[in-house]
Amino acid sequence: METFTLVLLSAGVVSLVALVGAFTLVLRESVLRKLIFALVGLAAGTMLGGAIFHLFPEGFHELGYDVAAKLFIAGFVAFFILERVLYWHHCHERECDVHTFSYLILIGDAIHNFIDGVIIAASYLTSMAIGFVSTVAIIMHEIPQELGDFGVLVYGGFSKRKALLYNFISQLTALAGATTAYFIFTKSQAAMGFHTYLLPFAAGGFLYIATSDLIPELHKEKNLKKSLVAMLLFLAGLGMMMFHGH
Secondary structure (H helix, E strand, O other), rough: HHHHHHHHHHHHHHHHHHHHHHHHHHOOOOHHHHHHHHHHHHHHHHHHHHHHHHHHHHHHHHHHHHHHHHHHHHHHHHHHHHHHHHHHHHHOOOOOOOHHHHHHHHHHHHHHHHHHHHHHHHHHHHHHHHHHHHHHHHHHHHHHHHHHHHHHHHHOOOOHHHHHHHHHHHHHHHHHHHHHHHHHHHOOHHHHHHHHHHHHHHHHHHHHHHHHHHHHHHOOOHHHHHHHHHHHHHHHHHHHHHOOOO
């Protein structure tokens, strides 16, 4: 099969992972409310773990500490400013129907998924075997993250169907990243590492969302049982990111 077709198919399968939350459409509202808060804990763990154990170390390995650290801080500050702008635009002198962190999740995930698409293209251009292994690894770490992201979107004010749709649109940037990277890399092998500059930037954004938005939401819950479940899923998300690489 032609390499480009494999790249597109793999990125397409990765994009479909965004629909993992579809099973919640058949759940009772009372069950869904309990599940959604737990998924916020999972999202916080996977985003924090993804930033610390994957994105920043890979950027550091390729770019060196000085460049990676500056891009990391740039990503953190950029998401802080972006949230302020979203808040002023959508919530000025009134309550927000949708929490600003929901939009940050979509933007941060879109950047991350674009990077995943680039990695898929680069892997297949190296060898078919590496391309397949990289795709499977990406899917395995995307499943808990996308499930958590879906939970955050619903918790933040989106309806279940809107959360699924917006999450899927955000995930489609994997196809954009794969297609862009394939044509750039086939014209210039020297360009194969350009995505590494996005890695620490995305890590800074993920760290901001996890520590400034999601973890504070976990602290607001007064019910001990719900808090413990969310904390366990937070730790599970961290553990999955810690022990699973691309």
